[in-house]
Amino acid sequence: xxxxxxxxxxxxxxxxxxxxxxxxxxxxxxxxxxxxxxxxxxxxxxxxxxxxxxxxxxxxxxxxxxxxxxxxxxxxxxxxxxxxxxxxxxxxxxxxxxxxxxxxxxxxx
Amino acid sequence: xxxxxxxxxxxxxxxxxxxxxxxxxxxxxxxxxxxxxxxxxxxxxxxxxxxxxxxxxxxxxxxxxxxxxxxxxxxxxxxxxxxxxxxxxxxxxxxxxxxxxxxxxxxxxxxxxxxxxxxxxxxxxxxxxxxxxxxxxxxxxxxxxxxxxxxxxxxxxxxxxxxxxxxxxxxxxxxxxxxxxxxxxxxxxxxxxxxxxxxxxxxxxxxxxxxxxxxxxxxxxxxxxxxxxxxxxxxxxxxxxxxxxxxxxxxxxxxxxxxxxxxxxxxxxxxxxxxxxxxxxxxxxxxxxxxxxxxxxxxxxxxxxxxxxxxxxxxxxxxxxxxxxxxxxxxxxxxxxxxxxxxxxxxxxxxxxx
Numbered sequence: 001x002x003x004x005x006x007x008x009x010x011x012x013x014x015x016x017x018x019x020x021x022x023x024x025x026x027x028x029x030x031x032x033x034x035x036x037x038x039x040x041x042x043x044x045x046x047x048x049x050x051x052x053x054x055x056x057x058x059x060x061x062x063x064x065x066x067x068x069x070x071x072x073x074x075x076x077x078x079x080x081x082x083x084x085x086x087x088x089x090x091x092x093x094x095x096x097x098x099x100x101x102x103x104x105x106x107x108x109x
Numbered sequence: 110x111x112x113x114x115x116x117x118x119x120x121x122x123x124x125x126x127x128x129x130x131x132x133x134x135x136x137x138x139x140x141x142x143x144x145x146x147x148x149x150x151x152x153x154x155x156x157x158x159x160x161x162x163x164x165x166x167x168x169x170x171x172x173x174x175x176x177x178x179x180x181x182x183x184x185x186x187x188x189x190x191x192x193x194x195x196x197x198x199x200x201x202x203x204x205x206x207x208x209x210x211x212x213x214x215x216x217x218x219x220x221x222x223x224x225x226x227x228x229x230x231x232x233x234x235x236x237x238x239x240x241x242x243x244x245x246x247x248x249x250x251x252x253x254x255x256x257x258x259x260x261x262x263x264x265x266x267x268x269x270x271x272x273x274x275x276x277x278x279x280x281x282x283x284x285x286x287x288x289x290x291x292x293x294x295x296x297x298x299x300x301x302x303x304x305x306x307x308x309x310x311x312x313x314x315x316x317x318x319x320x321x322x323x324x325x326x327x328x329x330x331x332x333x334x335x336x337x338x339x340x341x342x343x344x345x346x347x348x349x350x351x352x353x354x355x356x357x358x359x360x361x362x363x364x365x366x367x368x369x370x371x372x373x374x375x376x377x378x379x380x381x382x383x384x385x386x387x388x389x390x391x392x393x394x395x396x397x398x399x400x401x402x403x404x405x406x407x408x409x410x411x412x413x414x415x416x417x418x419x420x421x422x423x424x425x426x427x428x429x430x431x432x433x434x435x436x437x438x439x440x441x442x443x444x445x446x447x448x449x450x451x452x453x454x455x456x457x458x459x460x461x462x463x
Contacts, residue, residue, distance in 0.1 A: 063167075066191075105166075
């Protein structure tokens with residue numbers, strides 16, 4: 001029973017890949033030469049970035065710096081809620097049918 | 110002859126005729142993003158151009174062109190710190206420097222040095238420098254804590270010199286395994302101790318590749334020469350109209366010839382608004398202003414990377430201004446002409462021989 005419980009626990013804590021609808025700002029589409037809307041499979045935001053990066057190298061680096069923080073002029077929204085910039089923001093879990101928008105901040109002058 | 114131009118709103122290329130009289134402008138490249146350096150690596154025989162493009166949104170990116178700037182490709186890997194626990198993240202690439210053997214060095218902000226040995230497909234970092242034991246005490250200059258100058262000795266590629274604002278000169282003689290400060294006699298006027306081991310705000314260093322041990326340096330205050338590849342420095346700029354300035358350019362054909370643009374510290378424009386490029390023809394013993402063709406009422410400056418020297422005969426000197434003009438001489442400063450105006454603020458110039 002103990003083994004079964006342990007197995008069950010691990011299964012619950014591992015990410016389950018879910019289809020996520022992704023929308024990108026045209027600035028990013030132009031920068032990386034990719035589509036503006038597509039579906040990718042991931043269980044967390046970090047997995048989503050890595051999954052997209054596997055097909056479009058440089059994608060993750062465009063969204064996050066090497067310390068793991070979302071870049072200061074990039075905003076990531078999950079179902080309309082904007083993520084913070086702390087590194088653990090990437091651990092945000094995603095569910096089947098979630099929508100992720102990646103936009104550039106309004107900035108400049 | 111091509112003049113490669115970085116600006117705050119993209120990169121440009123001027124294509125000149127053999128006489129360097131007529132110039133055609135191409136660009137802007139890079140979607141209008143801030144471009145801090147554009148250089149040519151001619152080591153393979155076919156020029157490869159590289160540009161340091163600092164997008165304000167998506168981070169700094171290196172672009173590469175193998176067709177002399179007609180098309181550009183974004184590098185998929187870029188200089189990045191490898192130690193996540195350092196908290197460091199590359200904000201800008203300031204300086205690109207090919208070493209003549211196919212390697213491309215990159216100096217970045219916050220101050221660090223990287224090298225690509227495969228045409229910007231991948232990057233290695235110089236850990237002994239980037240995580241130097243004194244790093245916590247390094248202070249930024251007004252432009253940020255940036256590694257803006259990279260010199261690779263043409264006769265011994267293991268001998269590297271870099272300059273960081275406001276840390277000063279560091280050197281390695283073993284390809285970057287160990288580094289030492291090389292600020293002997295360079296002033297830090299803003300410091301209670303005028304000659305600290307490090308903390309100098311060195312603005313630019315240049316040399317003639319045929320005399321690589323002789324370096325010329327524009328400091329935040331003072332112009333210097335070293336005759337031993339940075340171990341010792343002597344001050345040579347006391348008779349300039351101002352010993353503050355950013356770029357310094359060394360003739361690639363005539364030993365002892367160097368150019369500076371004296372500016373006043375507050376305002377960053379020429380004394381009395383008289384824009385002049387000063388030249389020494391005797392390794393810094395004497396300096397003369399050159400200005401025939403340069404404006405007498407001008408309130409712009411020239412940034413540290415925005416002076417270029419060609420290897421033609423007679424020598425050409427090119428200055429890009431913070432107001433978007435390019436002034437240049439085809440006769441070592443006797444007369445100056447305006448190549449362009451109304452460009453964005455110019456951050457870098459470099460030449461690619463025809």
